[in-house]
Amino acid sequence: MSKKDIMICRCEDVSLEDLHNVLNEGFTSIEEIKRILRVGMGACQGNTCNLLVQREVAKFLNIPLSEVKTQKVRPLITGVKLKSILENANES
């Protein structure tokens, strides 16, 4: 299967080829890759793609997976509608 057809991030449509291109440009930190490709910024907040991206970084740098930092975890854990937040705010 071509690298173009292997999807790394389903939320933001990022392929393995996109990821390899950015690694080859010299961006090897998860935070920078996230900001350029949006991997980890979509609806799943990186729950699906993060490990895949980390693995590729580890392979690229030839270092153990455990040495690749994860992205900073930010709220919310799951998407919540603004009007639900509003309803709860009014309750308290």
Next chain:
Amino acid sequence: MKANIVIIGGGISGVSIAYNLAKKGMKDIVVFDDNYMTGGATGRCGAGIRQQWGTLMNCKLAKMSIDFFETAQETLEYHRDVEFKQEGYLVVATTKKEDEISEKNVALQNSVGIPTQKLTPKEALTIVPHLNIDEVVSATFCPTDGHLNPFLMTDAYYQAAKKLGVTFFYEEKVIEIVTKDKQIKKVITEHHEVFTSKVVNVAGGYSREVGLMAGVDIPVFSENHEILVTEPTEKIQGPMVISFSKNIYCQQVPHGSFIMGRSDLQALHNHDIGHTHQFLDEMAKTAVNLLPPLGDLRVVRQWGGSYNITPDRQPIISDTDQCSGYYMGVGFSGHGFMFAPITGILLSEIILEEKPTIDITKLHIDRFKNKNLQSYETNVV
């Protein structure tokens, strides 16, 4: 290591200055940043660019910057799309006083060629049909305001500066600036000692500390401002909608998500960049009230970042008599991203002792020696 100049901070201001200096032929430019690229305010910002300001200086700075952004993609020969969009800012007035001020601001903006128009609430609806006009007294609209992707814009400057020979060190902190007789001698980082006679402080939220490293007292403080982003949705809103009285800015970016923020009027002066549930609550109330259909959008992420603020809320772009060879571009409040092109141009002119493109006496740090500041920017969220 030796350098002609050391730039401290590789956010949008730092990369813009590096690019402008290198383009003018300066060699041996070194940039240090203690974070990943855009880890400071630049990567945390609302990504809005506007020219609707309340002081002549801010109007000029914004207009010249937008002029650059319009062709930045080609000028910097960047291989990705910087996601520049010009679909305007709709500034909504909800009080009589705000309405009166906006009248003056439109005249001021028009005087320097910024095409802002004043609108009735009904006219505003033709631009943003889902706007709740119940409390809207009037609005102003400038069609050439808009949005730009801050990560990619920073990368565009960074790549162009690198091609011109600039050396960058990210994830490397400057810990000391050595001076002698009020002259810069050396910059010490976690991994390098750099002999240099010039330093530029574009350290964003930490610019006060980076000033003190060289004995330079800069009257700025930092304050946390929170922001959130929703899931992407089909396009429903062209312009940024902003209201100073309602304390909200909200824009749909080309990617489809909405970015929105507001200020905490009780924010403390410190380096906090955290996130709170109070912000989420207040943001939801304000956004759903002013733009009701947004209630159906899911928030996916929230974060905070530092505004670096001067007493008159206009930036400091200058050298200083406190230390020769020391330059700064600091105190950008909530508008340093959109001002970055002109920041880079002006500082490169100051550093290379050229005549500045515009008279920038009012941006000099010395203005704070005079206690009676004249112009104060009130058009801020």
